[in-house]
Amino acid sequence: xxxxxxxxxxxxxxxxxxxxxxxxxxxxxCMNALMAVAWNITGGYTGQVALGNTVFFGIGAxxxxxxxxxxxxxxxxxMLAGMALSMIAAVVLGYTTFRLRGYYFTIxxxxxxxxxxxxxxxxxxxxxxxxxxxxxxxxxxxxxQFHGTNKAPYYYTxxxxxxxxxxxxxxxxxxxxGYYFRAIREDEDGARALGVNAxxxxxxxxxxxxxxxSMAGTFYAQYVMFIDPMSVLAQPVSVSMCLMAVLxxxxxxxxxxxxxLTLIGISEATRVTLGGTGQAVDLMxxxxxxxxxxxxxxxGLMGMFGxxxxxKE
Amino acid sequence: MALLEVVNLTKRFGGLVANDDVTxxxxxxxxxxxxxxxxxxxxxxxxxxxxxxNPEKGKILFRGEDITQYNPExxxxxxxxxxxxxxxxxxxxxxxxxxxxxAYLRSKGEADARNRAIEVLKFTGLYPKRDYLASAxxxxxxxxxxxxxxxxxxxxxxxxxxxxxxLNPTECQxxxxxxxxxxxEGITILMVEHVMEVIMPISxxxxxxxxxxxxxxxxxxxVSADPEVIKAYLGGKYVARS
Numbered sequence: 286x287x288x289x290x291x292x293x294x295x296x297x298x299x300x301x302x303x304x305x306x307x308x309x310x311x312x313x314x315c316m317n318a319l320m321a322v323a324w325n326i327t328g329g330y331t332g333q334v335a336l337g338n339t340v341f342f343g344i345g346a347x348x349x350x351x352x353x354x355x356x357x358x359x360x361x362x363x364m365l366a367g368m369a370l371s372m373i374a375a376v377v378l379g380y381t382t383f384r385l386r387g388y389y390f391t392i393x394x395x396x397x398x399x400x401x402x403x404x405x406x407x408x409x410x411x412x413x414x415x416x417x418x419x420x421x422x423x424x425x426x427x428x429x430q431f432h433g434t435n436k437a438p439y440y441y442t443x444x445x446x447x448x449x450x451x452x453x454x455x456x457x458x459x460x461x462x463g464y465y466f467r468a469i470r471e472d473e474d475g476a477r478a479l480g481v482n483a484x485x486x487x488x489x490x491x492x493x494x495x496x497x498x499s500m501a502g503t504f505y506a507q508y509v510m511f512i513d514p515m516s517v518l519a520q521p522v523s524v525s526m527c528l529m530a531v532l533x534x535x536x537x538x539x540x541x542x543x544x545x546l547t548l549i550g551i552s553e554a555t556r557v558t559l560g561g562t563g564q565a566v567d568l569m570x571x572x573x574x575x576x577x578x579x580x581x582x583x584x585g586l587m588g589m590f591g592x593x594x595x596x597k598e
Numbered sequence: 599m600a601l602l603e604v605v606n607l608t609k610r611f612g613g614l615v616a617n618d619d620v621t622x623x624x625x626x627x628x629x630x631x632x633x634x635x636x637x638x639x640x641x642x643x644x645x646x647x648x649x650x651x652n653p654e655k656g657k658i659l660f661r662g663e664d665i666t667q668y669n670p671e672x673x674x675x676x677x678x679x680x681x682x683x684x685x686x687x688x689x690x691x692x693x694x695x696x697x698x699x700x701a702y703l704r705s706k707g708e709a710d711a712r713n714r715a716i717e718v719l720k721f722t723g724l725y726p727k728r729d730y731l732a733s734a735x736x737x738x739x740x741x742x743x744x745x746x747x748x749x750x751x752x753x754x755x756x757x758x759x760x761x762x763x764x765l766n767p768t769e770c771q772x773x774x775x776x777x778x779x780x781x782x783e784g785i786t787i788l789m790v791e792h793v794m795e796v797i798m799p800i801s802x803x804x805x806x807x808x809x810x811x812x813x814x815x816x817x818x819x820x821v822s823a824d825p826e827v828i829k830a831y832l833g834g835k836y837v838a839r840s
Contacts, residue, residue, distance in 0.1 A: 461702045461711070468688055468699040475686030478648065480674035480703040480751055 295444055299437035308436035312508065314549045315443040316501055320522075321529035321541030322450045323497035328527055329536035330463065331490040332470025334387075336523045337378065337394030340401050341371040341495040343518035345502025347405070350417045350512055360429035364503035371499035375491045383487050386473070395520065402518040416513025419506055429507045443504055447542075450497045455538055457493070466490055467536065498526075532578050534587025543586045548575070601626045601786050602647065602678075602755060607656035609642055616642040617653065618810040624755065629777070629787045631801035631818070633794070635830065638807040640790045641683065644759055647788075648680045649673035661754070674703065679753035681744040683760045683790075689733035693724055696732050696743055700750030715750055722746040722776060738769035745776065749785075756780060758789040762796050774800055798822065806830070 299308050320342065327335045348370055349363025358366075382393040406414045422428040431438040457463050465486045468476035477483050506512050516522075525548070533544025551574050555567035582589050600623035609617040616639045624630045634640050645651045647658055649670040658666045660676055668676065679700075688696050697715040705711035719725040722742055727735065732743060741761055748756055761777070762770050774796060781787055791797040797804070797818075804821040806814040808830040814821050821827055 459708060461708070464695065464699050464702055464711075467691055467695070471688035471690055472686045474650075474670070475682065475688065476699065477670040478674060478680050478682070478686070479700045479747060480671050481699065482671045 299440045303435075305434045305436055308440055310549065310553055311440050312436055312443055313553075314545050315440065315447045316504060316508075317525065317529060317549055318542040318545035319443065319447045319450055319501045319504075320498055320526045321533065321545050322447070322454060323494045323501070324526035325530040325535065325537075325541045326454065326457070326466075326494040326497075327487075327490045329530055329540070330457075330466040330470065331487055332536075333383075333487055333490070334391045334527070335394045335491065335494070336391050336520075336527060337396075337398035338494065338498050338526055339518055339520065339522035340374060340378070340398050341498035342502040342505070342522055343401065343405070343512075343514070344371045344374055345499030345504075346506040346512045346517040347411065347417065347502075348499075349503040350419050350506045351411065354417060354420055359427070360503065360507055361427075364429075364500060367503050368496050368499045371495040371502075372492045375495035376488060379488045379491045383484055383491075395523075398518070398520065398523060402514050405518055406514045412513065414514060416511060416516075417506075419510040419512070421510070429503075430510075439504075439508055443501075443508075446497075446500050446504065450500075451538065451542070453493070453497075458538060462486070462489065470536070528575065532575070532582075532585055534585030537585070537587045540585050540587040547578075547586065551575075600624060601661060602788070603657075603659040604643070604647065605657040605659070607643070607646060607653050607658065609639075609646055609651055609653040615810050617646065617807075619656070620807070620810070620812050621656075622805050622812060622815060624786060624788050626786055627781075627784060628802045629781050629789070629800055631797040631804045632788060632790045632807065633792075633797060633804060634807035637809075639810040640807055641759065642810075643807065644680075644757060644788075644790050647673070648678060648757060674751055674753075677752075677754035678757060679748035679751045679755070680757040681741065681748055681759055681761060683763065685737070685740045685744055687732040687735070687740050687743050687747075689731070691732060692728065693730050693732055693735070693743055694719065694728040697724075697746050697750045700747040703751040714752075718746050718750045721779070722749070738765050738773070741765070741773065742776065745780070749780065753785060755786045755788060758787065758791075760790055760792055762791060762793045770796055 298311050302308060324338055327333045345364065345367040348367035349360045352358035352363040352366060353360055378397055382390055385393050405411050422430050424430050424432045465476065465481050468481055469483050469486060473483050502517060505517060529544035529548050530541045532548060533542065534540025552571050555570045559567040559570060602624040604620055604622045607617050607620045608615065620643060632640050632643065642651065646653050649668040649672060652667050657664060660678060663676065665673060665676055688699065694715055697718055698711050701711040701714040705714050719728055722745060724739065724742060724746055727739065732740065735743060745761065762773055765773060770793065777787060777800060789797065801818055803816065804818050805812060806821055806827050813830060814824045814827045
């Protein structure tokens with residue numbers, strides 16, 4: 286019942302809200318939800334707090350944009366290429382970092398993301414610090430570009446991506462993968478003693494995560510039409526995915542979506558009402574709200590709903 | 599041929615020789631007890647067989663296959679399942695899901711794994727508690743859950759690391775019954791144990807370690823009469839009682 290209601294609301298949203306701004310917020314929510322769902326596969330289900338996923342976001346954004354700019358490759362093909370490249374990157378990063386556990390793994394992720402960012406900033410061929418402007422093509426689904434004030438086509442595109450990711454995670458939860466991922470999160474040595482090849486399954490989780498993050502990266506590039514290391518290869522990108530998943534509820538299907546909805550909601554609301562004062566009051570309030578959530582809802586919003594449900598019963 | 603053969607095994611931690619030239623074997627269908635005072639090297643030997651440690655010298659053969667350099671998952675895939683001295687249940691998962699993880703090793707698909715898990719839960723008596731979170735179980739049930747989880751992988755050899763530690767006499771008795779039942783299913787058992795009253799009656803054979811070396815091996819009554827063993831470990835108490 287609830288999923289159907291959510292699906293209906295998601296589908297009619299741009300029909301009801303026809304102005305560019307609310308549609309833009311809808312796009313932001315879906316895009317961030319996709320990234321948080323992707324992050325949740327490694328961070329939530331498998332319990333590996335990877336704070337370097339901006340690398341995959343960046344690879345997705347840069348691959349499609351550079352292929353389009355320099356070789357005229359269609360962005361959809363660029364997106365697939367980005368996804369493939371992200372999975373390769375996940376294998377390389379995974380092999381080098383999965384030996385480390387806990388905080389050390391997280392630190393290694395941050396460091397690797399910084400290295401990738403520094404490489405791009407210093408490579409002229411990749412646009413350097415200036416970034417890459419995505420060439421404008423005729424607006425059409427084939428070209429993955431929709432101009433004008435109606436953002437509904439972008440909205441439906443990212444909503445479809447999000448739906449695919451949620452479907453994959455839903456299937457994953459109920460399969461061997463889901464059980465093994467959670468077992469690794471709960472106790473890696475215990476899982477290995479039951480024949481779970483932890484290194485291999487962590488890598489699979491990382492690759493799945495990379496795949497969807499990369500999709501979001503290409504979408505971002507096609508939506509904003511301009512990318513640079515500050516926007517797609519930056520630590521805040523990695524942190525916000527994590528924040529949304531944690532806030533919504535780690536290792537749950539809908540947690541990251543709920544987290545994205547809440548965080549984007551708070552961030553946009555504070556920005557619209559308090560932004561522009563030049564005193565960053567909006568960011569302070571945003572930070573405060575995030576802290577309050579962290580203190581009072583350590584299991585995330587899904588945990589809160591779980592408690593309410595339990596009380597009713 | 600023995601199911602498990604440990605040949606001249608030596609494992610060092612820096613300057614400390616935890617296992618010194620240990621040779622022992624476990625035959626198909628046996629219950630073998632591994633005992634020794636604290637620091638004797640029981641857990642080290644146990645962990646070497648289970649793939650946690652890779653010994654420097656010597657060999658471990660399982661069904662004739664050299665498993666000396668295996669890692670834990672390979673050992674389990676080969677047919678050696680284990681429990682942990684300090685329980686490592688998946689606390690945030692239900693009892694059923696815990697066992698499902700083990701069951702997936704040799705199952706095709708979810709339904710098959712679920713059937714296997716339910717079968718094992720019924721066998722170990724945990725079925726009524728299948729929907730509990732593992733963290734909500736008593737220590738006795740957690741140890742039992744570890745056993746169930748290990749059994750779900752369909753092992754040839756089940757290794758129990760102090761399965762009775764921390765249990766009260768009633769719980770101990772129940773655990774002994776469970777181990778006997780597992781043995782009747784044709785699964786070979788190697789157990790490390792501190793509780794002498796438990797391991798003596800249940801074991802077909804006992805291996806005694808002291809300071810990393812094997813000092814005795816044989817039937818429980820032979821071992822408990824061995825002066826070397828009495829001196830090293832049992833002390834006068836046990837002998838006087840039997």
